[in-house]
Amino acid sequence: MDISLIIFLFLGIFVFLSSFFTVKQQTSVIIERFGKFLSVRNSGLQLKIPLIDRIAGRVNLKIQQLDVIIETKTKDNVFVKLKVSVQFMVVKETVYDAFYKLEYPHDQITSYVFDVVRAEVPKLKLDDVFERKDDIAIAVKRELNEAMTTYGYTIINTLVTDIDPDIQVKNAMNRINAADREKTVAEFEAEAQRIRIVAKAQAEAESKKLQGQGIADQRREIARGLVESVDVLNKVGINSQEASALIVVTQHYDTLQAIGADTNSNLILLPNSPQAGSDMLNNMVASFSASNQIGETMKNQPKRTKKKDDHTSTDFNPSDTSNPE
Template sequence: MNNDFNIMWVVAAVVVLLLLIASVRIVPQQSVYLVELFGRYRRMLTPGLNFIIPLIEQVAHKQSMRTRQLDVDVETKTNDNVFVIVRVSVQYRVSNETAVYNAFYQLENPEWQMQSYVFDTVRAQIPKQNLDAVFDNKDSISKDVKEQLRDTMEEYGFEIIASLVTDIDPDQSVKDSMNQINAAERERRAAEHKAEAEKIMLVKQAEADKESKILQGQGIAGQRLAIAEGLRDSIAMVTDQANDITSKDVIDLLKFTNYVDVLGSFDTAASKVIMLPQPTGQLDSLSSDILSAMEAAKDSKKDG
């Protein structure tokens, strides 16, 4: 009899222990549990140690309060008939603990609900724009998606943190064509810059040649002026010191001296110039021309 009594106490203690264990619910941080009594919402368990009535109450839903992300791939066509896949990432969370009731009991699948609105918004915006405009207006598309989701999902207890267009993926053939267009554009710009650089070099070279010729002309003019003044002084000096020497004799001497100097300048190892003897008659003719010019100059001064 005592053994049966002891066994009953042991069984009762085990049952109580099991019921006690079944009644304990530990809710982690940033989570909320919904408790139902016979299928009807009863209360909410907040983070920490909680107890429920075993076999009567049950946890119907475990809601995380953390921010989550939903990635949606939308295939659509642009205004210039290019099919693209647009990836939209929606970051959302349940706004507060009191909104958990609406988030669970009013929406069967909130992710599918948000995905439908993303599809609707993106497919309403992309077909109005060309492919280039789609890439340029990513921020505008993201803003429209966020506003649409926010206006719809707030009444169900969800807060839309952000909506981002993370990728726009056209067909591979379109990518190849775009790359070819970009490459051709870069080559055109490179050719323009190269031509402009060559133009600048030619202009600078022409300016340098111009300045060089100007300086060269000024040097030759100065050289000729110095030679003329030297000849004038030499003739005056010789005729003053020796009355029996005529202007013709001085010019012949200077002419012969210059002739010899020129011949000496060709006498180098690297010279490839072949000199032919100069007839003396031509030198006499040259001197006669010079004397005639000098006499004409004197006559013109006297007449003046």
């Protein structure tokens, strides 16, 4: 077989095969004929004229993301770095504009992001930048949509994903937050301490109240018991004085017995003799008698009377023999 025929056949097969090409999903292909735009081919098996038509380029129709880091200054003169993530895509119907009108879409998007962020952030203080980052993202998206729609791009979303102040500012903010938290802790601890003190005081007051009531009830019962004891003794022919003496002596020895039952007690009861109970009773009776006599004497004393008229007042005095004029 002639060599030239083999070469011709080989070239024919190559040209035939080059007439076919495939386009991937979510991709568009620009076909040019002699350097002029011919058509846009979408996913699948496509056909072109060899040596006449050529693939000028492929356009990605998937959603893409571009991260832009901008350093700018806030209203209170704090330098911050913001990371803005822009999600965009080429509209299938405007592949021609995206391919021919804009050569470097990433640079174009970056420029608009810089312009918007550096116009918005200097209006805000640092704290407001954190609180209103969504407003910044909305402003970036609005500006990019107006600009990139002309070039066949649509902006899906814009996000301010990071706000990074200067390291010294971050340290100062951390110290402020730590101080605020310590202040809050101190306030809670003080309130807890106050509640404990109030509760303890209330408990002590209630305890004293109950203790006082207990002592009063105890004394009332003791007095009732003594009255009943005296009544019982009177019924068997023992007079009140003798009954009182008997009760005092009994209580005296009961006290001595209670003290003696405690081996660790260092208490010494004075006086401590068999005559002690009788002496205490005599002293008590003598005191009561003296008190009664004083009371009766004060009741029987003559009262001083005063005579008052319009001009003078005179106190009656039996020892006064003067003759008033």
